[in-house]
Amino acid sequence: VFVAVxxxxxxxxxxxxxxxxxxxxxxxxxxxxxxFGGVPREVLYDNMKTVVLQRDAYQTGQHRFHPSLWQ
Structure with a gap:
């Protein structure tokens, strides 16, 4: 299920x-x-594997996101 709010x-x-x-x-x-009739200024995601390729939850590093999200 895909849910957008x-x-x-x-x-x-x-x-x-x-x-x-x-x-x-x-x-x-x-x-x-x-x-919705448009695109919101900001899109937030939960920790879904399709979006978050590598998670750094307890360190000071960065999460690694799917590169196509930046296009």
């Missing part, structure tokens, strides 16, 4: 999928942004 209005978008591949995540984002 706008922070201020709490407007909700839900889409059911059969996989967690990056291309599916990207499609879900596009569908959610179309549903």
């Amino acid at each position: 706008l922070g201020y209005s709490r407007m909700l978008y839900i889409e059911f999928t059969d996989n967690m591949r990056y291309d599916t995540l990207e499609t879900c984002h596009r569908n959610a942004f179309r549903f």
Whole structure:
């Protein structure tokens, strides 16, 4: 399940999928942004493996995110 929630209005978008591949995540984002009528200034993620490739939770280093998110 892909769930997107706008922070201020709490407007909700839900889409059911059969996989967690990056291309599916990207499609879900596009569908959610179309549903919301625009793209929010900031997008926050939980610790999903499709987005966070390497986690440094207890150190002072950086998390490693999927490079396509920066495009």
